[in-house]
Amino acid sequence: NLSALFTELNKHGQNGDYDRAIKVTNKILKAAPGDKKAFHCKVICLIQQSDFRQALKVLQDNSNLSSELTFEKAYCQYRLNAVRDALSTIRDTINPDIKLKELEGQVLYRLEEYEDCLDVYRDVIKNTSDDYEEERHTNLSAVTAALQ
Amino acid sequence: KPLFFDIAFNHVEFPSLEDKV
Ligand SMILES: [K+]
Numbered sequence: 001n002l003s004a005l006f007t008e009l010n011k012h013g014q015n016g017d018y019d020r021a022i023k024v025t026n027k028i029l030k031a032a033p034g035d036k037k038a039f040h041c042k043v044i045c046l047i048q049q050s051d052f053r054q055a056l057k058v059l060q061d062n063s064n065l066s067s068e069l070t071f072e073k074a075y076c077q078y079r080l081n082a083v084r085d086a087l088s089t090i091r092d093t094i095n096p097d098i099k100l101k102e103l104e105g106q107v108l109y110r111l112e113e114y115e116d117c118l119d120v121y122r123d124v125i126k127n128t129s130d131d132y133e134e135e136r137h138t139n140l141s142a143v144t145a146a147l148q
Numbered sequence: 149k150p151l152f153f154d155i156a157f158n159h160v161e162f163p164s165l166e167d168k169v
Contacts, residue, residue, distance in 0.1 A: 009165065010165045102155055132155045136155060
């Protein structure tokens, strides 16, 4: 049943066994084609395997399941060097969450739009408290150096 | 080239499956 499959999926995900996890998501999606959580997990697995092309393809081929996965879509575009597309995806999102703002900062840095990038970093740093604060300040230093 | 981290990758995470298991 689905509950057992999700338990198995959760286990493989926690172990970083993304091959097995994808197989389980496929089983769930065969039984329940509209299951957004299983689909989300499948996309996460593909990204974790650095298969950004396939992740973006499944997102684009399943618009009924992917409408809320704008962070994942933009992240794939960013890693595929479709940086302008990534920025469009981010800016088309209403009420972007902190994950999207974080990615927006990275996208703007890649686009060498340093003034906007600085604004985004200041906002993200102000509104986060997690394990990445040191890395964020390193990135902020790179932005301010680029503005000199 | 200055150091610049891909912090966003850390946000690529499974959603909570608590309501599914
Ligand atoms: K902070």
